[in-house]
Amino acid sequence: MKRGGGLQHPLLRTTGWILGFGVILLLAATWRPQPGSRESRESLLSDRDGALQELVVHWTPEAISVAVPAWRDLFRALPASVTVHVACPDVAAFDELRRHLGPVAPTLVAHPLGHPLTCWSRDRWLALSDPAGAVALVLPEQEDAAAAWPGRAGDGLAGIELARRIPGIAGGKRGWQFDGGDVVADERTAFVTERMLKRNLGKMGATPAEVGDRLGALLRRQVVWLTDGPDHHACMVMMVAGRGRVVVGDPSLAVKILGDRVHAPDLVPCGDDFTAATQARFDAVARACANAGYAVTRIPLVPGRDGRAFLAWVNGMIDVRDGTSTFFMPSFPHAPKDLEMAAMAVWEKLGFRVIKADCDGAFNHGGSLRCLVNVLRRA
Numbered sequence: 001m002k003r004g005g006g007l008q009h010p011l012l013r014t015t016g017w018i019l020g021f022g023v024i025l026l027l028a029a030t031w032r033p034q035p036g037s038r039e040s041r042e043s044l045l046s047d048r049d050g051a052l053q054e055l056v057v058h059w060t061p062e063a064i065s066v067a068v069p070a071w072r073d074l075f076r077a078l079p080a081s082v083t084v085h086v087a088c089p090d091v092a093a094f095d096e097l098r099r100h101l102g103p104v105a106p107t108l109v110a111h112p113l114g115h116p117l118t119c120w121s122r123d124r125w126l127a128l129s130d131p132a133g134a135v136a137l138v139l140p141e142q143e144d145a146a147a148a149w150p151g152r153a154g155d156g157l158a159g160i161e162l163a164r165r166i167p168g169i170a171g172g173k174r175g176w177q178f179d180g181g182d183v184v185a186d187e188r189t190a191f192v193t194e195r196m197l198k199r200n201l202g203k204m205g206a207t208p209a210e211v212g213d214r215l216g217a218l219l220r221r222q223v224v225w226l227t228d229g230p231d232h233h234a235c236m237v238m239m240v241a242g243r244g245r246v247v248v249g250d251p252s253l254a255v256k257i258l259g260d261r262v263h264a265p266d267l268v269p270c271g272d273d274f275t276a277a278t279q280a281r282f283d284a285v286a287r288a289c290a291n292a293g294y295a296v297t298r299i300p301l302v303p304g305r306d307g308r309a310f311l312a313w314v315n316g317m318i319d320v321r322d323g324t325s326t327f328f329m330p331s332f333p334h335a336p337k338d339l340e341m342a343a344m345a346v347w348e349k350l351g352f353r354v355i356k357a358d359c360d361g362a363f364n365h366g367g368s369l370r371c372l373v374n375v376l377r378r379a
Contacts (some may be wrong), residue, residue, distance in 0.1 A: 008064065044377070047318055061093055067119040067361075069357075073357035080107070087373055096157060125180060136172075143155055143156035174218065177199040177200055184234040193232075208218040222292075228280075230278070230281045257336075267305045302339075309364050315369055317375075328356075329343070
């Protein structure tokens with residue numbers, strides 16, 4: 001039988017269908033998405049948008065002076081609708097934390113994991129959420145110093161263990177090496193440290209642009225690399241403020257306020273660092289944010305000479321509920337009051353209610369409030 005100049009024998013038609021279907025199956029079995037092409041409804045939680053709903057902290061009894069003052073101030077200011085998941089070695093440790101905190105409104109849920117931890121929960125994972133409320137935790141490929149530090153090794157297990165315990169949470173590794181503090185995000189941009197770029201360059205892409213595209217596809221955010229910034233976590237240097245605004249630390253503003261109190265031995269135990277080279281690193285961060293289209297507000301900041309201990313009034317938590325934006329600001333009671341008041345005034349001028357959290361015990365260890373608290377969900 002001829003039709004339109006081609007052979008249309010039934011057997012040939014059937015054979016053609018079988019062959020064609022087989023090719024489709026073969027292509028489906030061998031196709032793999034290219035880097036950056038992954039389609040997902042998951043997106044990185046913003047540091048600015050929504051009300052804090054579920055938090056995670058890591059508790060170890062050795063961290064009483066480091067973590068408890070900051071947590072106490074934060075938890076006492078949060079409403080009863082907030083849940084705080086407490087990863088801890090055992091139930092006895094959890095009971096000890098409850099005694100140290102005293103009465104707080106949020107519900108504290110114990111997750112005794114049976115192994116050591118550190119108190120730095122922020123670095124353990126990045127949380128991606130989808131519109132249905134499910135959360136995926138993206139874990140680093142490995143924990144720094146895990147081989148020599150039992151607490152760090154325990155931190156590396158905590159994300160997967162919590163995902164098994166908490167409904168609606170999944171967790172896993174996706175090939176990235178990072179600390180959670182390397183990333184600060186609003187609803188459209190992830191600001192990411194150069195350190196994270198260097199740790200993934202060559203593995204996740206051959207160029208910064210390729211790595212950025214792949215990371216942006218995972219987080220569903222545009223990526224702004226904080227190139228030439230301080231070699232510290234992003235949240236120790238800057239914070240988002242909503243509506244296209246960011247707040248970036250500025251050591252020169254601290255110098256103006258301190259005057260002859262610059263280099264006071266009790267300001268930063270390791271000594272302060274107001275050198276031109278360090279100032280240039282903070283200016284580079286401000287420039288990167290401005291080049292990305294953000295309005296930049298500068299805030300006083302005192303860098304430590306060790307590159308870790310910063311008096312940084314940006315490393316806090318933002319909560320937006322009932323029409324009020326609250327910034328839980330790190331507070332350093334030993335620092336000059338006029339310096340802290342100037343930092344508070346920056347946030348208040350941006351429209352935030354400011355509640356202070358005592359981080360005097362944390363900053364000498366290279367962290368502050370945001371480093372001590374991770375966020376699972378916002379409402």
